Amino acid sequence: MLEAKNVCYEIEQEEEPLLLLNGVDFCIPEGHFMAIVGPSGCGKTTLLKTIAGIITETDGHFCWNGRNLAEDGDFEPDEIGYVPQFSIAYDQLTVDESIESAARLRCRFDSEDELDDIIDKALDETGLSEIADRQVKHLSGGQKRRLALAMELVSSPRILLCDEVTSGLDPRSEKEIMTLLHDLARKDGRIVISVTHSLADMDMYDSIMVLHQGCIAYHGSPRTIGHYFSTGNLEEIYPKLALRKPADWKQSWIKHRESYYERLDTEREHKLRETGTPAPAAKRSVAIADENEEELPGKPSQPGAFSQFWTLFSRRWKILSRDRTQLMLQIAMILIFPIMVSLFSSKGQEQIIQFTAERSQNLTTEIQQAQDVQENRAKVGSAVSGIIMFEVILLGLMGSNNAAREIAGERLIVEKEKFAGVGTGAYMMSKYAFLGILVLVQSLWMFAFVEWWWPYRGDSMTHLGFLILANAAMTSVCLGISALSRTPDQASLLSIYLVGFQLPLSGAVLALPNILEPIVHPFISAYWAWSGSIEGGLAENIKQAVRAIVNTEFSAADLCFYILIAHIIAGMVLTYIGLKRAKWD
Numbered sequence: 128m129l130e131a132k133n134v135c136y137e138i139e140q141e142e143e144p145l146l147l148l149n150g151v152d153f154c155i156p157e158g159h160f161m162a163i164v165g166p167s168g169c170g171k172t173t174l175l176k177t178i179a180g181i182i183t184e185t186d187g188h189f190c191w192n193g194r195n196l197a198e199d200g201d202f203e204p205d206e207i208g209y210v211p212q213f214s215i216a217y218d219q220l221t222v223d224e225s226i227e228s229a230a231r232l233r234c235r236f237d238s239e240d241e242l243d244d245i246i247d248k249a250l251d252e253t254g255l256s257e258i259a260d261r262q263v264k265h266l267s268g269g270q271k272r273r274l275a276l277a278m279e280l281v282s283s284p285r286i287l288l289c290d291e292v293t294s295g296l297d298p299r300s301e302k303e304i305m306t307l308l309h310d311l312a313r314k315d316g317r318i319v320i321s322v323t324h325s326l327a328d329m330d331m332y333d334s335i336m337v338l339h340q341g342c343i344a345y346h347g348s349p350r351t352i353g354h355y356f357s358t359g360n361l362e363e364i365y366p367k368l369a370l371r372k373p374a375d376w377k378q379s380w381i382k383h384r385e386s387y388y389e390r391l392d393t394e395r396e397h398k399l400r401e402t403g404t405p406a407p408a409a410k411r412s413v414a415i416a417d418e419n420e421e422e423l424p425g426k427p428s429q430p431g432a433f434s435q436f437w438t439l440f441s442r443r444w445k446i447l448s449r450d451r452t453q454l455m456l457q458i459a460m461i462l463i464f465p466i467m468v469s470l471f472s473s474k475g476q477e478q479i480i481q482f483t484a485e486r487s488q489n490l491t492t493e494i495q496q497a498q499d500v501q502e503n504r505a506k507v508g509s510a511v512s513g514i515i516m517f518e519v520i521l522l523g524l525m526g527s528n529n530a531a532r533e534i535a536g537e538r539l540i541v542e543k544e545k546f547a548g549v550g551t552g553a554y555m556m557s558k559y560a561f562l563g564i565l566v567l568v569q570s571l572w573m574f575a576f577v578e579w580w581w582p583y584r585g586d587s588m589t590h591l592g593f594l595i596l597a598n599a600a601m602t603s604v605c606l607g608i609s610a611l612s613r614t615p616d617q618a619s620l621l622s623i624y625l626v627g628f629q630l631p632l633s634g635a636v637l638a639l640p641n642i643l644e645p646i647v648h649p650f651i652s653a654y655w656a657w658s659g660s661i662e663g664g665l666a667e668n669i670k671q672a673v674r675a676i677v678n679t680e681f682s683a684a685d686l687c688f689y690i691l692i693a694h695i696i697a698g699m700v701l702t703y704i705g706l707k708r709a710k711w712d
């Protein structure tokens with residue numbers, strides 16, 4: 128039994144308190160199918176979110192089978208299912224894969240056969256078996272709603288909360304979804320609460336709650352709603368609500384509540400007798416439940432963190448492999464960026480070869496050609512510095528492209544999956560593992576391709592290490608931005624700015640004013656990768672040539688290494704903080 132006891136939800140708006148839920152009281156027994164209706168903005172979704180625990184009531188509390196959810200802990204993730212207004216399935220996956228992914232993330236099972244049974248049951252209950260292999264992007268609106276329900280059913284929740292799951296559907300699909308919800312309430316004694324705008328087929332519900340500006344104006348049988356509002360036409364209820372203040376409706380309901388609840392009890396007992404189900408001890412209106420009520424047997428528990436990580440990680444690869452645009456962009460960047468560096472490097476190559484050759488000749492020849500060497504040295508220094516910085520900047524750009532939308536672009540799905548029990552750590556590590564592979568492929572290919580055209584003069588492995596770190600640092604920081612941003616566009620914009628500032632603020636082109644350098648450089652990963660690669664890896668004569676043309680001080684390779692690692696860690700911390708914060712809106 129689910130009870131609400133004087134639940135209020137208040138927010139501050141323009142420094143004024145605004146009561147979105149005003150003393151909501153109700154009691155819903157098992158196997159009950161309830162609609163929450165009311166004019167737009169009356170607080171339906173807010174009530175659903177407080178029941179789900181997505182937002183916390185500012186006064187009052189909910190009880191679930193006698194358990195005070197505010198004091199004794201919220202619902203377990205597998206006790207409650209929440210079908211939001213937005214889609215929670217990836218377009219690139221099939222119906223079957225979406226349900227499988229939901230099941231792997233939410234349920235612990237002993238064998239693949241058990242998993243198959245869970246998936247088949249969800250497909251069967253929602254009537255999706257025949258289109259199990261169809262991709263989500265090809266589903267109709269009604270089929271998508273069914274899929275959302277199927278993804279909730281994998282954990283056999285005792286309460287199913289549905290937010291506008293019939294909105295935008297044609298009358299036939301709407302009826303089908305309502306019949307499905309009705310049947311789901313009848314099965315396993317599940318409570319199904321459906322927020323809806325539609326006043327069609329109200330008879331299918333066991334009870335209807337009418338909300339008016341956060342107050343309950345009515346909660347009772349669909350057969351008595353017309354009598355309560357003194358109208359034979361349900362469409363007239365909303366205009367009638369506007370005729371009285373919400374507080375008056377609330378008082379009126381409190382006065383008449385008991386008699387309407389008794390009628391609801393009678394109807395319920397009648398229904399139970401019809402279906403041959405024994406009546407539970409507690410009636411809905413009395414609000415007394417057995418605190419020691421047993422859990423339904425056979426409920427699957429949550430899977431471990433590694434299992435969730437692996438499901439998320441493999442799902443991410445599957446989505447990438449089927450997302451043509453993303454895949455083509457990745458391939459284009461991986462292939463084209465190194466070609467760009469190599470093309471630009473070809474001009475400096477001749478001088479570098481000459482310069483290196485001259486240095487290897489005997490001393491007398493070198494002195495004779497000293498003037499030429501001086502000239503060449505400037506060209507070589509500028510070419511080597513430019514090529515390394517070009518590689519670093521392009522890898523930074525790839526890093527930003529890798530990560531900027533990675534979390535912000537699927538934020539609502541993340542929230543939904545967290546709500547269903549997916550751990551923040553598992554989610555975060557799946558992103559780092561996925562992006563880590565991209566970083567390695569991008570950096571290795573950039574290094575190998577450019578190396579082939581323009582062999583690095585010095586310790587190539589050090590150079591490679593700094594290229595990987597440059598990409599990893601930018602990827603990690605941009606993932607942090609993505610986790611903290613409100614929208615994918617905001618995350619993209621911030622990340623692009625971050626990349627855009629790397630070159631001018633690195634000091635590779637023009638030295639920064641002395642006063643700014645120590646303040647700005649710690650945040651510029653391109654500086655540390657460029658500096659580390661030059662200081663730590665280049666042959667001494669080339670290093671001297673670079674030093675001669677750059678006014679910026681280089682830092683020791685060890686320091687560059689540690690600062691880039693610090694950038695990666697800072698990105699991880701930001702990502703964790705961003706993921707921990709709930710961002711449903």
Ligand SMILES: Nc1ncnc2c1ncn2[C@@H]1O[C@H](COP(=O)(O)OP(=O)(O)OP(=O)(O)O)[C@@H](O)[C@H]1O
Pocket residue numbers: 138140147165166167168169170171172173174
């Ligand atoms: N975080 C918030 N800040 C300010 N106002 C809010 C916030 N959340 C909700 N509201 C306001 O509270 C009221 C109730 O919102 P809610 O989404 O619960 O309404 P609803 O009945 O579900 O509306 P609809 O039927 O249009 O979806 C609305 O006026 C909404 O603008």
